[in-house]
Amino acid sequence: MLCRNLNFTIRNQESWALLGRNGAGKTTLLHCILGIIKPTEGSIAIDSVPLQNYTRRELAKRVGILFQDETNSLPATVLESVLLGRHPYPKPFFRDCPEDLRSVEDLLRELSLETIKNRKIGSLSGGEVQRVAIAMLLAQEPNIFLLDEPNNNLDVGYQINLLEALKHKINKKKGSILMATHDINFAARFCEHFILLLNKDEILIGNKQEILSPQNLSKAYDCQISSISAEGKTFFYPT
Amino acid sequence: MINFKHYLLLLFLLGLAIFALLFSLLSGSIDLSLTQVINQLSNPTDELLSQVLIEIRIPRTLAGFTIGGLLAFSGVIMQVLLRNPLADPYILGVSGGAAVGALCAVLLGLSGLLITNLALVGALFSIFLVFGLSSAFRNWSSTRLLLTGIVVSAGWGAIINIILATTASNNVQSILFWLIGDLSQSEVGFNHYLLLIIGLIGGIAIGRSLNVLSRGDTVALSLGLNLGFFKILLYFAASIFTAMAVTVAGSVGFVGLVTPHILRLLGARDHRILIPSSMILGGSFVTIADSLARTVIAPQQLPVGALTAVIGVPAFLIILRTNIKR
Numbered sequence: 001m002l003c004r005n006l007n008f009t010i011r012n013q014e015s016w017a018l019l020g021r022n023g024a025g026k027t028t029l030l031h032c033i034l035g036i037i038k039p040t041e042g043s044i045a046i047d048s049v050p051l052q053n054y055t056r057r058e059l060a061k062r063v064g065i066l067f068q069d070e071t072n073s074l075p076a077t078v079l080e081s082v083l084l085g086r087h088p089y090p091k092p093f094f095r096d097c098p099e100d101l102r103s104v105e106d107l108l109r110e111l112s113l114e115t116i117k118n119r120k121i122g123s124l125s126g127g128e129v130q131r132v133a134i135a136m137l138l139a140q141e142p143n144i145f146l147l148d149e150p151n152n153n154l155d156v157g158y159q160i161n162l163l164e165a166l167k168h169k170i171n172k173k174k175g176s177i178l179m180a181t182h183d184i185n186f187a188a189r190f191c192e193h194f195i196l197l198l199n200k201d202e203i204l205i206g207n208k209q210e211i212l213s214p215q216n217l218s219k220a221y222d223c224q225i226s227s228i229s230a231e232g233k234t235f236f237y238p239t
Numbered sequence: 240m241i242n243f244k245h246y247l248l249l250l251f252l253l254g255l256a257i258f259a260l261l262f263s264l265l266s267g268s269i270d271l272s273l274t275q276v277i278n279q280l281s282n283p284t285d286e287l288l289s290q291v292l293i294e295i296r297i298p299r300t301l302a303g304f305t306i307g308g309l310l311a312f313s314g315v316i317m318q319v320l321l322r323n324p325l326a327d328p329y330i331l332g333v334s335g336g337a338a339v340g341a342l343c344a345v346l347l348g349l350s351g352l353l354i355t356n357l358a359l360v361g362a363l364f365s366i367f368l369v370f371g372l373s374s375a376f377r378n379w380s381s382t383r384l385l386l387t388g389i390v391v392s393a394g395w396g397a398i399i400n401i402i403l404a405t406t407a408s409n410n411v412q413s414i415l416f417w418l419i420g421d422l423s424q425s426e427v428g429f430n431h432y433l434l435l436i437i438g439l440i441g442g443i444a445i446g447r448s449l450n451v452l453s454r455g456d457t458v459a460l461s462l463g464l465n466l467g468f469f470k471i472l473l474y475f476a477a478s479i480f481t482a483m484a485v486t487v488a489g490s491v492g493f494v495g496l497v498t499p500h501i502l503r504l505l506g507a508r509d510h511r512i513l514i515p516s517s518m519i520l521g522g523s524f525v526t527i528a529d530s531l532a533r534t535v536i537a538p539q540q541l542p543v544g545a546l547t548a549v550i551g552v553p554a555f556l557i558i559l560r561t562n563i564k565r
Contacts, residue, residue, distance in 0.1 A: 015523065016524070029451060031457075034460070034461055035459065035460075036460050036461070055463075056460065056463045056464060056465045057463035057465075057466075058463075059463065060461060060462050061461030061463070063460065063461075065461050067457065067458065072321070073322050073323060073324055074318065074322065074324065074453045074503070074508075075503055075508055076453075076508055078453075079240065080240055080450075081454075081511065083240055084450060084451055084454065084458075084462060085462070087447065087450075087451050087462040087463060087464070088462060090461035091447070093444070094241075094511060096240050101240070140462065170322065209349055
């Protein structure tokens with residue numbers, strides 16, 4: 001049992017952040033929403049329909065996840081990988097679907113991956129791999145974007161640009177984000193709602209102002225965290 | 240994804256397959272010409288020739304192609320399932336089980352079909368043993384399955400060594416048959432052809448799912464693939480295909496391991512292309528290797544398993560090297 005009494009609703013166009021220490025259950029919670037792990041108690045519903053009533057494929061059209069390092073031992077190129085994101089959608093028996101190819105090419109252009117689209121995944125840098133994973137998730141076009149450490153391996157420029165691109169897509173499509181991250185300031189920049197896993201029995205859920213305080217964060221991470229305000233924003237740092 | 244180059248590759252492989260089949264029909268202890276073959280088949284005049292052709296050459300050629308195709312299919316599937324480029328059709332101990340089954344039959348003085356049947360029993364027993372020991376149905380860990388398979392294979396190897404060390408030398412020759420792979424006694428029938436066709440069509444149909452599965456379980460699940468049943472089905476399909484090949488030809492090595500890699504290096508990474516092209520290349524590979532096995536030191540015959548490695552090792556290394564340079 002990782003946590004109990006967790007109860008929250010994510011609405012359209014909301015961005016949620018999931019904060020907590022290593023091993024607190026962030027990834028496990030994301031996997032529960034993805035339907036990979038069954039919660040021992042309670043239930044999860046999407047559009048008021050319980051998760052277990054969806055087929056895998058139907059679920060994949062609604063929920064998508066950005067993975068924490070997926071290594072691959074069999075070769076594949078960037079383009080082939082991103083195209084896999086279209087897997088949940090119907091296709092001709094043998095041929096590739098031309099619309100899929102077109103939308104994936106557009107995505108690669110948007111995320112400036114076009115120049116490396118024929119490179120093998122194994123030959124890419126960590127940051128490039130992460131950008132390919134983001135492209136794959138965008139190709140899947142889910143409504144709920146689960147992001148597991150989205151800024152892993154990304155430089156600050158890409159962290160901001162990619163997340164802006166993602167939020168833009170979501171606002172256009174009416175989707176929502178739930179991200180698990182260790183970067184409090186990154187989460188504060190992009191999310192309005194927070195889930196802070198303090199320990200097994202104590203979880204704080206609420207909007208940014210309620211949850212993000214030095215006291216709560218110090219308690220969650222078991223170290224002294226202070227805040228400073230500049231240009232109308234609040235930043236948190238360990239002391 | 241599939242592009243023009245993939246169709247060219249398939250076309251080239253079909254050409255290679257036709258070459259391999261003809262090469263096998265024409266070469267052997269009696270060399271034939273293409274016109275002779277056509278004449279004998281349409282209007283048999285020479286009884287000896289038509290007998291050689293219909294009773295020996297054609298069955299053996301088809302056997303080689305079918306066994307190569309079955310092994311290449313299993314090789315692709317095992318590599319995807321275990322996400323390990325070193326996986327081959329024998330990784331779950333199928334060949335060891337078949338060999339021990341066949342050895343027992345030989346030692347009991349059985350012959351012919353009974354040996355084949357006992358080999359099949361051994362192969363199937365090995366599959367269930369590995370699955371049972373790794374409790375794969377409850378807990379899908381490919382690492383555990385892989386380890387169990389390797390350990391069970393080692394166990395079969397030990398039994399084989401003990402049998403080899405303790406039996407009379409005139410039995411050893413027929414025992415080697417199972418260990419190296421040999422088509423001289425092979426009789427493939429309807430079941431084998433049926434499996435080959437099921438593998439080809441089914442493999443193309445599930446090609447997209449295999450693409451997703453090769454990225455790992457979590458990715459596959461999140462992209463909408465229903466894993467549990469699909470993976471069990473694949474493990475059994477690959478194991479049965481291997482068992483069927485091993486029971487008639489022994490453990491012909493190298494085909495299942497290396498064929499998919501050669502094709503991946505040539506750009507056939509999508510399983511809709513990789514499955515059919517592997518089956519065609521695997522079939523052609525074994526057919527050519529067996530033709531050479533029958534001719535290089537004629538009238539003596541070599542086991543085909545010795546030749547697959549002799550051809551496969553340099554071919555693979557050359558392609559690997561040119562690919563790195565590019």
